[in-house]
Amino acid sequence: METEMKVNKISDCLWEIPKTEKEGMLVPARIYASDTLLEEMDKGVFEQITNVACLPGIQKYALCMPDGHWGYGFPIGGVAAFDTKEGIISPGGIGFDINCGVRLITTHLTVDEVKPRIRELVNELFRSVPAGVGAKGPLKVSVSQLKEIMKKGADWCIENGYGLPHDREKIEECGHIPGADPSKVSEKAISRGINQLGTLGSGNHYLEIQMVTIDNIYDEKAANVFGISKQDQIVIMVHCGSRGFGHQVATDYLRVFDKAMKKYGMTVRDRELACAPFKSPEGSDYYKAMLCAANSAFANRQIITHRIRESFSKVFDTNVDNLGIELVYDVAHNIAKVEKYKINGKEKEVLVHRKGSTRSFGPGRKELPEIYRNVGQPVIVGGSMQTDSYLLAGTEKAMEETFGSTMHGAGRTMSRSAAKKRVRGDKLLKAMAKDGIHVKTASMSGLAEEAGIAYKEISEVVETMDKLGITKKVVKLKPIGNIKG
């Protein structure tokens, strides 16, 4: 463990850094991790989560999920809730890729039907979902259409033929968060993002074809409710965000906040945590612009879903209705949202920042579609491209302990350049093919950076939150094909 701070064990898999460990901490910091995961955490996690604990208006604890690792501003895996009246909003607690998120999609197909055509399918998906540096989407929209997308998110797509009406309820916030105001977005953000709708991006973004085996179903009832019921069923996972549009919104407002801090007499321990009171003109403008990017990310994943439906229909030469390509759910993991929680016995409205963390609402919440209300929110946790991913269910305990939040992935343990020194892209491609995972990538060097060895053991990460009852395991998913940005 790379820290000299006092890290006290509260219970199995829960650790606390007391307020006394850093000047200015307003609340303790809490880390969810097994002994092994805590031991492996880099020093950035401890520094960054205690920096978060110093931000004005923070409630209860600054939280770090078990996939936590060194980020910028917040650690990746960081969660913090701020009083909406007296607290702040910070782009560094959301990330540049606003509403980067994951979507899981089922099919009626089985592995026996897909495996023989996996090469053809991956090639077709790679063609229809542009990926990598400089990729442009085939969907051309005008500035006024893009502004509609900022307000309507996935709804715009559904209204314009890029989705089915019932897709809507299977997306966090039904695919559009009210309150987005395109007038708060710069012309630069628009010109940067207008050609990128329906593109995957780069880095750790992917589109993966996965399979379910009966052995890997932990909760049959919940799996059935989520649409997973068949031995060897094929599902699809998409990980991407708001592309250059969101990156520019965040860059623009980081500069605004960097200057505004002086005006509000605020200081932060990391310049990337630049913030402003949520109710200030700067805070309010950023929130409205951030929602534009969040909604455009929902739209981006919706357009990609449409391309997936088209690609499967083409490769399997059948009407898309025969393929059962339906959303399980779509979750955001870089976002700030106004939510209500019981704090010190009273219900309070807070702005929850999730930076590399997934919402994990328990059963009974009105925000969930009716069909999921008995089992809890589907939580989608993507592993590295060489390892399994998980579908989990949110719990009541998450509502009580973590502001309805959990991990978002495996979490990195190795830097990108260290990974490239250990692995070569072309060799990795062959090794993965041998393991039954057919990969097509926009960049061999980018592929090496995403090798499985660069990530934590995902099962350990998922087990940590399962053991604590924050999210419960439903299904483990095994990759068989991957389109890598």
Next chain:
Amino acid sequence: MEEYIFLDDIATADVAIESRGDTLEELFTASAMATFEVMADTCSIQPETKKTLQLENSEVDGLLFDWLAEIIYLKDSESMLFGKYNLKITKDTNYQLDAEIRDEEINQSKHDLRCDVKAITFHLFEVYQKDGKWISRFILDI
């Protein structure tokens, strides 16, 4: 002369860079070269067209942030990779950058592309002078 190194042990998920130069112009050039080296093998870029831009900031670190943010923005908005830089930085009331940059349109089948850069961050961001050299450390979001 322009130099840069990638720092392995900082910011696990992103890319940390230390850049150096004898002058501010060299520092800014090295920082831009490093940023584009993350995204592509810059040897595969054949700069064909020319672009000019002017930036101004009261602080030298602010100017470097603005410069890197601007070329990352142009990479997406104009779909360009940058290969050659001719910079002039002056200080009057503010620092002013006049840049002439040469670029080539991104071609996925021609360029050896790597990982996209989403943004320049303020995390551990610094610009300073030591032993007659200008040095900066910055982290790019990947």
